[in-house]
Amino acid sequence: MPVQSFKVNGGHVDVEAPDDMALLWVLRDKLGITGPKYGCGINVCKACTCHVDGKAVTACSTRVMDVRGRQVTTIEGLANGSTLHPVQQAWMNLDVPQCGFCQPGQIMAAVDLLRRTRNPTDADIDAIENVCRCGTYGRVREAIKAAAAMMG
Amino acid sequence: MEHPESGAGPTPAPSHDEPPGMRRRDLLGYAASAPLISAAAGLGGLAAPSSARAAILPMTPPDTTDLIDIGDAVTVTALPTMPLVKVSNLANGRVRLELPRFESGQGIATAAAMMLADKLGLPLNAIEVGSADASPELMFNQLTGGSSSVRSLHAGMPLIGGLATGSANAVVGQRVTRLDALDIVTGRKKFTLDQAVPDAKPTMVCRPPTINGQFVRINNTTAVMGMPGVLGIAPIPATNGIVPTPPGVAVMAETFGQAWAAVNALDVTWTAGAVAGESNASIQQQLKSALLPFLLPPLGALTVEGEFEFAAVSHCPMETECAIADVRADRAEIWSGLQSPIVTQQAVAADLGLPLDKVKVHAVPSGGSFGRRLFWDATLQAVQVSKALGRPCRLMYHRTDDMRHGRVRPPMFHRARATMLLGQVISFEQRIAGVRLDTRHGFGEMLGAAAIALPNGFPQTVGNFAIEQVMFKTMVASPYNFGVTTKLLTPVAMDINTCSYRSVHIQPSRLVEEILVDEMARALRKDPVAFRLEYLRLPRARAVLKAVAEAAQWGKAMPAGFAQGVGVHQESKSFTACIVEIDARVPTDLKVTRATIAIDVGTPINPSGIEAQMQGGLCESISIVLTAGLHIQNGLPLEGSYSQYHFARMKNYPKDVKVIIMPPSSGEAIGGLGEVGLSASSGAIANAYARATGKKPRSFPLNFPVDFTPIPPGKLPTPVVVPVPA
Numbered sequence: 082m083p084v085q086s087f088k089v090n091g092g093h094v095d096v097e098a099p100d101d102m103a104l105l106w107v108l109r110d111k112l113g114i115t116g117p118k119y120g121c122g123i124n125v126c127k128a129c130t131c132h133v134d135g136k137a138v139t140a141c142s143t144r145v146m147d148v149r150g151r152q153v154t155t156i157e158g159l160a161n162g163s164t165l166h167p168v169q170q171a172w173m174n175l176d177v178p179q180c181g182f183c184q185p186g187q188i189m190a191a192v193d194l195l196r197r198t199r200n201p202t203d204a205d206i207d208a209i210e211n212v213c214r215c216g217t218y219g220r221v222r223e224a225i226k227a228a229a230a231m232m233g
Numbered sequence: 234m235e236h237p238e239s240g241a242g243p244t245p246a247p248s249h250d251e252p253p254g255m256r257r258r259d260l261l262g263y264a265a266s267a268p269l270i271s272a273a274a275g276l277g278g279l280a281a282p283s284s285a286r287a288a289i290l291p292m293t294p295p296d297t298t299d300l301i302d303i304g305d306a307v308t309v310t311a312l313p314t315m316p317l318v319k320v321s322n323l324a325n326g327r328v329r330l331e332l333p334r335f336e337s338g339q340g341i342a343t344a345a346a347m348m349l350a351d352k353l354g355l356p357l358n359a360i361e362v363g364s365a366d367a368s369p370e371l372m373f374n375q376l377t378g379g380s381s382s383v384r385s386l387h388a389g390m391p392l393i394g395g396l397a398t399g400s401a402n403a404v405v406g407q408r409v410t411r412l413d414a415l416d417i418v419t420g421r422k423k424f425t426l427d428q429a430v431p432d433a434k435p436t437m438v439c440r441p442p443t444i445n446g447q448f449v450r451i452n453n454t455t456a457v458m459g460m461p462g463v464l465g466i467a468p469i470p471a472t473n474g475i476v477p478t479p480p481g482v483a484v485m486a487e488t489f490g491q492a493w494a495a496v497n498a499l500d501v502t503w504t505a506g507a508v509a510g511e512s513n514a515s516i517q518q519q520l521k522s523a524l525l526p527f528l529l530p531p532l533g534a535l536t537v538e539g540e541f542e543f544a545a546v547s548h549c550p551m552e553t554e555c556a557i558a559d560v561r562a563d564r565a566e567i568w569s570g571l572q573s574p575i576v577t578q579q580a581v582a583a584d585l586g587l588p589l590d591k592v593k594v595h596a597v598p599s600g601g602s603f604g605r606r607l608f609w610d611a612t613l614q615a616v617q618v619s620k621a622l623g624r625p626c627r628l629m630y631h632r633t634d635d636m637r638h639g640r641v642r643p644p645m646f647h648r649a650r651a652t653m654l655l656g657q658v659i660s661f662e663q664r665i666a667g668v669r670l671d672t673r674h675g676f677g678e679m680l681g682a683a684a685i686a687l688p689n690g691f692p693q694t695v696g697n698f699a700i701e702q703v704m705f706k707t708m709v710a711s712p713y714n715f716g717v718t719t720k721l722l723t724p725v726a727m728d729i730n731t732c733s734y735r736s737v738h739i740q741p742s743r744l745v746e747e748i749l750v751d752e753m754a755r756a757l758r759k760d761p762v763a764f765r766l767e768y769l770r771l772p773r774a775r776a777v778l779k780a781v782a783e784a785a786q787w788g789k790a791m792p793a794g795f796a797q798g799v800g801v802h803q804e805s806k807s808f809t810a811c812i813v814e815i816d817a818r819v820p821t822d823l824k825v826t827r828a829t830i831a832i833d834v835g836t837p838i839n840p841s842g843i844e845a846q847m848q849g850g851l852c853e854s855i856s857i858v859l860t861a862g863l864h865i866q867n868g869l870p871l872e873g874s875y876s877q878y879h880f881a882r883m884k885n886y887p888k889d890v891k892v893i894i895m896p897p898s899s900g901e902a903i904g905g906l907g908e909v910g911l912s913a914s915s916g917a918i919a920n921a922y923a924r925a926t927g928k929k930p931r932s933f934p935l936n937f938p939v940d941f942t943p944i945p946p947g948k949l950p951t952p953v954v955v956p957v958p959a
Contacts, residue, residue, distance in 0.1 A: 099461060103952065106488035110435055115427035116420025118600070119489065120551050121632040123953045125876045128551060133957050142955040151957070156420030169418040176410040176841045179849060180338025181417035182551040182600025188418060207884035212875050214551045214601045215338045216852025217845070218886035 085145045089114065090158025100146035104138075105129045107145045108155065116156035116185045120212065127211040130186035130193075131155045137193035156185035159192065168192050171228035179215035187211050191225045200229050296718075298710040304381035304805050304905050306707060308388045310676070311374035315389030318374070319365065320349070328353060330394070331365040334386065335377035335572045336413075337550070337602035338849075339907045340842035343412045344383045347404045347838055348390050354399025362412060367574035367594035376677030377572040378607060378733065379708070380805040380905025383838060387903045406897070408840045413598070425555050425597045426629055428568050433557045433625035434464055436618055437492040438481035439499045440638045442947035443506035443868035445728055447471070448480050452500040457484070460498060462491030467621040469614050475580045476673050478613040479638060479730070485622055489629060490952070496631075497949050507728035509868035513644065516727070516865060517542050520646035520666040523723045527650055527662045534659070537752045538650035542932040543741050544862035545641040545668075545870070547878055548734055552600025553635040558615035559625035564591040565616065570599025570606045573677040577609040581616055603853075604733040605640055607674045631949045633873035641863060641870070642734035643668035647745045651715065651753050658753060658768065661715035665742060669693045669724035671731045672700035693726035704733070709742045712803045713750070713768045729865075735853065736908035739804055740915055741933075744858070747800045747916025748930055751923060761799050761920065762787050773898065774803055777810040777831040780893050785812035785829035794818035795826075796925035800916025805905025808833040808895075809847070811913040813887075817925035821936055823859050825851075825887050825918055833895035834904040843906060844892040850910020851890065856881045858918045862934040873944040879934075 082097045089112065098107050103122075108114040108131075117140045120128035124142035131140045132154040159166045165173065168191050178184045190211050198205050206222050213221065319331035330349055336342040346360040353360075368375060374385075391397065416422040441447070448468050451457075457466060465485040472478045482501050486492035521540070556569035565585055571577050571594065578594040585592070599606055615628040630639060645667040652660040705722045720742065754764035762782045769775045778801050781787070787797060794817055801810045814827040830847045837843055860879035863870040872878040919930040944950045 101954075102488065103490050106435075106490035109426075110488040110490075113429070115423065118424075118551070119426075119553070119629065121874050121876075122493065123632075123874060123876075123950050124955055125874050126551070126632070136958040138957055139955065142953040143957055144954055147957040156418075160419055165418070172418045173410060173414055176408075176414060176845070178338075178411060178414055178417040179340070179845055180551065180599065180601045181413060181422050182424060184417050185420045203888055209883050212551065212880060212882060213852075214549060214603075214880060215845075216849035216881070216886070218852060218881070218883045219848050219888075219890050220845075221883065222886075222888070 085149055087148045087150060088152045090154060098145050100144065102145050103141050104131070104143040104145050104148055104153070105140035108140060114155055114157060118182055118185060120183065127190060128183045128186040130189040130211065132189060132193065135196060137190055156189060159188065166192065167231040168195065168224070168228040171224040171231060175220050175224045175227060177217050177220040177224050179217055183211060183213045187213065187221055191221070191228065194225065195229055195232060199232070201225060296710040297706045298708065301707065302805060303379035303704065303707040304384045307376070307379055307381035308385040311385045312389055312392070314371050314374040315392035317370050318389070318393045320394035327359050327361060328355060328394070329361045329363060331363050333365045333368065333371050333375040334382040335570070335596055335602070335606065336364060336598040337570065337606065339382070340411060340839060340845060341382040343409065343842060344838040345386050346412055347409065348387060349394060350404045351399050351401055352390055352397045353394060357404050357409060364596050364598050367578035367596065369575050369578065369589060371575070373676060375575050378604065380907045380909060382907070384805070384903050384905055405838050410841065424552055424600050425557060425569055426627060428557060428597065430557050430559065430568065430625055430627070433559065433627040434485045434487065435489040435492050436483050436485045436615070436626050436628040437489060437496050437631060438469070438483045438614060438628070438634065439496045439501055440481050440634050440947065441503040441506060443509040444638065444730060445480060445506040446503040446509070448482060449502040449504060451482060452502060457495050457498050460491070460495045462487035463495050465622040467618050469617050472584050472613065472617065474584050474613070475576065476608060476610070476613070476671070478617060479610050481614065483614065483618045483628070485618065485626060493631065493949055493952070506868050511727070511868055512866045513544055513864055516644050516668065517646055520644065520668070520725055523666040523725045524646065524648050524664040525721050525723055527664065528719050529652060529660050529662065529717060532652055532654070535653040535756060536650055537749055537756050538648070539749060539929065539931060541647040541745050543645040544933065544937065545644045545865060546734060546857050546862055547636045547639065547641055547872070548603040548605035548732070549636060549875070549878060549880060550599065550601030550603060550605055553632055554611040554630040554639055555628060556611035556615040557625065557627050558612065558619040560585065560616055560619040563587070566593045567612055567616070568595045568597050569609065569612045570602060571596040571609055571612070572602060572607045573609065573674045576674060576677050577612055580609065581612065584613070584616060585620065603735040604737070608640060608732055633944055633949050636863070636872050636874070636878055637870045638730070640671065640730045640732035643670055643729070643731045644865070645741050647741065649745050649749055651749050653753065653757060656757055658715045660717040661711065661713070661746065663720045663742065663745060665721070665738065666723045666725055668727045668729050668731055669697065670701045670733060670737070672697050672704065675700065693724065698724060705738050708804070709738050710803065711746060712770055712774045712801055714770045715768065736804070736911045739908065740911040743802055743912035744915040744919060747912070748919050748923070751920045752929070760788070765799070765801055769801065771803065773808040773833050774801055777801065777808045777833050777895060780831040780895065781810045781812045781829045784891060784893060787812060794925060796921045798917045798919065798921025798924055800913040800920065802909070802913035802916070804909045804912065806835060806902050807904030807906060807909045809909055809913045811917040813914065813917040813921050815918065815921035815925050817922055820926060823922060823936065824885070825855050827889040828887050828914065829891045829893070830914065831893040831895060832909070833898060834906055835901040836897050836903045837894050840894050843894055846906050847892045847910045848890060851914045852881050852886055854911055854914035854918055855885055858915050858933060858935065860934050860936050862937050864939055869946050871939060871943040873950065877941040877943070
């Protein structure tokens with residue numbers, strides 16, 4: 082079986098996996114990195130959102146062969162040690178989560194949005210498709226704006 | 234006197250000796266507060282009003298829920314074992330509570346910690362809350378449902394964790410962040426499938442093409458066993474336990490992706506399920522024909538009435554059904570999201586022939602539940618797979634199976650009629666037929682569950698019928714004084730997998746009533762808010778309505794295609810009102826643009842959590858009123874993912890939402906919260922739609938096209954590959 086080599090949250094990994102295996106299963110089932118969640122498997126709910134070289138992808142719909150040699154960041158790798166990323170801090174300040182299952186994906190999507198747009202408009206935020214069944218959307222919106230302000 | 238034009242029945246000529254503007258409270262001065270049926274029995278004379286008619290107009294008798302509701306029942310039965318709830322002293326002066334309720338996002342763990350902190354005189358950060366394993370000694374005190382958790386724990390707090398040493402309300406009432414928020418935002422919170430259980434291998438299940446089709450044979454075992462990563466294939470046997478084990482063929486593999494591929498490669502022969510010939514239309518037709526008649530004849534009076542259809546809806550928690558089971562010859566261990574852990578433990582022990590104390594059940598806080606995890610379907614299957622394959626099993630439903638083969642809120646049909654006489658509402662009757670609600674979880678114990686369960690394979694039993702009726706009677710109530718008020722439920726036996734859904738019968742029942750309240754007001758040419766203020770039974774209900782009417786500027790001018798809508802609700806000793814604004818210019822793309830919600834829970838524990846529940850309730854109402862429903866067709870829901878089942882996304886949630894928490898009401902019992910946020914917002918949305926479009930809302934969800942290509946029955950979707958950005 083081929084060995085897939087890439088970085089996860091700053092560390093190098095070599096993992097045996099077929100080329101076309103979804104990154105989500107490599108992370109969760111082979112590497113034990115459980116922050117990215119399964120919610121649909123077909124790039125719909127976005128609960129597995131991670132970053133590849135800083136850009137958002139849905140791990141359920143990303144082949145592991147496509148991240149070889151690249152830097153994968155999951156929710157576990159977002160904070161700088163015990164210092165939260167401003168988006169995580171905004172999430173805490175506004176008490177955004179309810180059940181919490183979609184929130185790693187929501188946060189990774191928000192960080193990606195703020196990378197692309199320093200001051201996102203409501204329309205930019207509306208374009209986030211991550212499903213939250215608990216209905217935290219209003220707080221997610223507020224937290225993105227608060228994080229944008231924090232990040233200047 | 235003007236004759237309102239929108240009533241369904243002929244309007245009697247007013248009599249000359251009674252001023253048309255006579256106030257209801259005048260009439261009520263004559264009224265007798267009699268039990269419902271005897272009051273109704275004396276109503277024959279209403280058809281021919283006489284000079285004595287005022288004397289026979291009945292006042293609405295106290296509703297069942299005014300006397301006892303489901304939360305009271307849980308509180309009373311839970312109290313005796315509250316001293317057994319585990320509280321332990323940790324190092325550094327910290328205290329740990331093993332919460333005998335199930336946290337799935339509602340915020341009950343945080344609320345419980347706040348109450349305990351105050352009792353012990355500790356800061357909140359000195360309290361940690363775990364999720365209690367199934368603890369049979371907590372008889373009737375480890376079931377989560379009915380918005381009763383904080384109510385029952387509040388009542389039981391004097392009995393939990395020894396003597397009180399603190400002073401009240403240092404923490405309670407403060408706005409605090411969820412206890413698990415830091416774990417959530419850093420990805421450290423461990424849900425069921427995140428648990429580190431060595432060698433528990435990913436398992437997915439091949440399902441029949443129709444609901445509850447039964448397994449006959451696998452036609453290509455060898456080929457599938459040879460697929461990459463596949464470790465084992467196991468048809469799941471139909472056990473004869475409290476609830477049937479859902480039919481399927483499990484595939485265990487090294488990764489979920491490989492299990493998924495193998496499931497789609499399986500060639501399995503199935504029988505057709507018992508409802509293979511049924512579709513939404515035929516189900517609704519059967520429900521309609523099962524409705525009980527109204528008590529009162531039309532009386533020749535002004536009436537407002539309607540028939541309402543509700544498609545099945547999916548709980549669709551973000552975390553699909555899942556469980557880990559490690560079954561050995563002499564013991565078993567389970568990890569799963571469980572609202573009813575004790576009966577789960579009892580059922581697993583019975584299935585495996587093990588003593589109860591050899592089955593350890595960990596109730597793992599879940600990614601949403603909304604009632605779905607009252608049952609333990611995934612656990613039943615994981616147990617059978619682990620037993621058959623001789624190794625621990627990590628079983629997960631694909632989203633498609635969670636929507637198609639998981640449990641649903643029953644499809645329902647309602648008929649309701651309000652009768653008005655001389656400008657006054659004198660009766661409101663509602664008849665409901667629904668596919669029978671599976672209540673075989675009982676009250677969380679084998680004792681109740683066994684009585685409901687047998688014999689297996691039958692979709693309805695006397696016990697199940699009784700429990701559903703008890704739930705209906707102790708939950709569904711009217712906040713209004715509408716004279717003769719009757720609400721009767723007819724469950725219809727059909728082999729569809731159902732389960733209580735957040736607020737159970739309340740949201741559809743109250744939505745229907747709130748819609749007809751607006752139509753009554755229109756028939757009587759009254760403003761919807763003023764009309765409600767006139768007829769609401771209780772001051773706290775009027776207070777929340779006044780609060781939203783003022784904050785939302787009720788009655789302000791709106792452009793064409795836009796409208797406000799209002800709803801009021803009481804449930805679980807809490808009161809709430811909601812006013813929304815809707816943009817209905819594009820009837821197929823309805824947008825709720827603003828919402829104002831007032832909530833009175835008696836004693837607020839955590840304002841942030843209260844607002845979160847109301848915001849979540851609003852989001853759920855937007856979804857199930859406007860767009861989210863299941864098309865059952867030939868015995869299977871067509872919807873198989875969030876791209877097809879249209880639960881609200883960010884763009885569907887209004888940008889202007891205000892939640893008003895009413896100040897603590899002295900002397901009032903603490904109210905429930907988890908399910909309370911649905912009904913007023915649902916009513917407000919439907920009424921705004923009616924006012925904006927001129928159409929009567931009658932079929933839910935309102936926008937319900939099949940706007941997708943269904944995944945083939947019996948199959949999972951094909952995985953998607955998206956290119957990685959450069």
